[in-house]
Amino acid sequence: MAEIGSSDTNTAEREIVDSLLAKLGLGALGSVRTYRGRHRNWAGTTVSGTEVFVKRIAPGSPGGARTLGRLIALESSDWAPVPRPRCLGWDADTGVLAYELVAPVRDGRRLADDGDFDEATAGRLGRLVARLHDAPCPPWLDSSCPPLPPLEELESLPVEVYRNACAAELELWRLLQGDEALTAAIRPLCTPPEAALTPVHGDLRLDQFVIGGSEVRLTDWDELRRGDPARDVGAFVGEWLFRSTLGIAAAGGTPGHEETVARGAARFGQVRPLIAAFWRAYRKERREPDADLVRRSAAFAGWHQFDRLLAGAEKQSRLLPVERAAAGIGRAVLLAPDRFATTLGLAA
Template structure:
């Protein structure tokens, strides 16, 4: 009883801290008058006249803020997006809203009141997500049939379709029924016109890597669509999956043992790492100016270390490896989401996994290869012939921690400043 009674005040305190940080950010970025309205659940709910919860934020300082929000319910109709911009871009929002209205779409512009006449917010459903709309329209009209999915409801994403993830302006993942197993469909803005992703999936399968069958064909790929049968009972982030983590380590070693093809361009790789670090540093300095000194130190150290030659590479790497990229069914595993495959240091995948595990459970973290899933992963990796440099694993864990330090803000974590601070401190510990 006492725990439940203390939970509410604690949650209220965290919400107040997030609200204060959001207001400070909005005050610093006066070029987007509506910024605070799309960062605050209560303000956005007031603006829309219904209760919503903001689930994802894409913020371009001094330019725009695009958020996904969710109402009560499970279907696509429970999700929507809201966009606010600098005043000079309001005309573009108005034209898109007018075009949507002519087509019977649902984009509309809303303003809070005469007291905030400079605040304009565009609101729409997933189907009218402007960058995603062409590929979603193709999926509904042509793709579902190619994937063996059942015809859509009157509204494309209404039940029995369920939305699993929605990143506005980027991608949508939904579970769609079929005559047999449900199909998990991903629609992305980025297309795969050369069907390189399909070719990679075939290569992985031919090498015995535990992946899911790809149901999409080249035409789907050209429209940003990929799909696989629904499989498993959650992912590796769940409790009691140590044996599955060991199997995932063996699978990762098999990926790293594949022919990487033409070697990566070291200069291009170094430039890409520098770009990612600079972009993260710039965003964190914008969100939390007080962190500029530690992130400057961290960026410098990471630049000097992640670009160093690997003693065991380069190899073909997953590029975004973490527990949620490993589906689990008992002890069986399937590796998913190969969108960021590249040639790099094998420790990059191991460090990425360790970093995300630290973020998920920051209490009592110690060495990256401590007694957790990362340790089981590394044991399986070594058993399958993989070579591990723990120093390199720590370096790449610090890299992933820093890149992910923007995510507490993007994902609307209750006290995102504290979480961002923790990730940067942890990265500095690992890279010291």
């Protein structure tokens, strides 16, 4: 998770946070750090010496009540199929949740950025995800359809979304909405077979694997639900595919089509063994993965390119050539997931 600041000027929100921490007997936060994310967050040490991570799901935010309900249901239960940071408490009225800050650690994204993400690490993460998918579904687990892919927006954008979108977002939506074959390939991702459904994290990214010593903790359970395990597997694969594609630009220059393809293939070839190690460990750990999991996982890896592009297009004036390349790769995988599964490291 990328740090974006070490101060906070929103006095009202800090008072809300400190109020919860005081009720928990921890005392107010001292100096704080904040991180990029969909929700406001703060990390630091309280006056009692406790290191905490606090996030606020603002009341009235889109989907906020449902997200908060999922998190409170999780933390109110004893369901813990995989390690996660310990929740210290919450305030349902203000949407604030406090967690133990796990330190010293590095997350999966930092390991990848530093060149320290190896096959052994990938295998550890594969086993962890498999244990999550093998866990029983508790009765409180949300079974609603995930918000992404956004099926209604594939047809047309709501007026408010259109008004608030920047040029790059609108450009990407035009690519999606104007491609009937692509939208037809995306829609089935939202209707997985009932027999395949398991507990899923639902929003898996490399930075949500927090690694400290011999333990890996999985964070950010906002989208936890009963869903398609291919969503999580495909997100892991898609993260590496997206990083490889965007890394083309890091080599400098403005390569033509053939050189772009060659650079992308070379970069992905370097990380494919990590995906293969994740998948081997996952398959070995899972008790009975369904027969179609490989194909659906590849398809979700294709969708992940658009997921990341939509998240990154905010405040951009246009899509960059390398981002259009990522969209093209995502489209190709979505249209023919069986063809690309082995190439992506998902050997049957």
